[in-house]
Amino acid sequence: MLRQIYTGGIYNLYPLEGSSQWYWGMDCTGGDLYEAEELFTDGHQVDRTQLIFIHHPDGRVMEPIPSKKGQYFSRPLFYENKIILLVADFPEKQLLILSYDPETEAISTLATLPRSITEDCYNLQLKLFPLMLVRQGQENNLEILWPVQKTYAMDLQESFRFRHGD
Template sequence: MVIREIKGLENGYFENIEGTSEWYYSHVSSKSFCDLYEAEEIVNDGYTFVGMSCVLIHYPDGKVFRPFEVRENIYVEKPVFLDGKIYFLEVDFDKKIMRLIYIDSEELLRENFKDYNENDEDKSCNISIEDIKHVETEISLSEVEDCYNLMLKIAPVMITRCGNEGYFEIIYPEKKKYNIEAREGFDFRNGDDMYFASWDENPEYEDFIVVRDYESGEIKRVEKGSIFRMPNGEMWKI
């Protein structure tokens, strides 16, 4: 068994970015991990949030890329992968805005930000990649009630929010709001179909797939099962 140490990660753990077998991410901060809505509460209570960023890890070479520095009162949510691009949601509590930022993964690997080979002790790339970071849109935080369950979904890449108010909303690329059940959570969009995961315990636990119409939000069908996004981008249903 090979145990390989990945340099350039001070703390935390990394997870696969759905839709690709090449890229992983890790949240990084100068303190312990917190969720986006917890960071919002810290700022709203009058304190300074230390900042939360994302580091990218490439498989199989173990390269570590730092698209963002850790900055006070700024939170970078976990990324999503679509059509070769890695998308990030950056929330700036000082400026009260959210930014949708993307990086072309092939361009990131193609650029020689730092010499790298298997014999290097330090395989991290503490790099400046502002020239290949692109801001797709910038939206005021006043567009959402709060940051609870504010995240990116696909496809296309959407800024979404699913709080506990009994509705699901799309903030970008266009505004939509649907009434949903308390046990529903949004998974992904496929054309005019919006796929939600649901569950019930009557009397035993069961998973359900709820498909809603993109325009109206009305339920098209409900079926037992679950859907998983695979590394090649396919959705597998069981």
């Protein structure tokens, strides 16, 4: 059966990591907070991002958090039956990690971090297993910023996949 889905002009949809039933789409930065911070700092006319989710197979479209000026979203994840969002609120100088329960439509805050927790937003993203906020810096260090703070030196040929235990 062919179903028409209205996305409000968001055309690129991606599978939501951690789920086989959800897709996500964003209107401009594709979840790159480094680019978003540059747009905000430069006073660009793109002053926020819009993030939507589409449930398969019913085609339900949801925008659990309408963005406001100066807020940009990173790539979301699906973890423990919830959609996990990283929101950079540049005017408030905060990074928010939010949990959205699609069943109850409840939003809860997992963490509110100061933007100053990291030098910049280069490669800043949520990762799974376990859920964490990481950044692989330009010096090729891996920084785990939340729920613990640790830094690991990495070789140029190394990359980070997941964390096992502590």
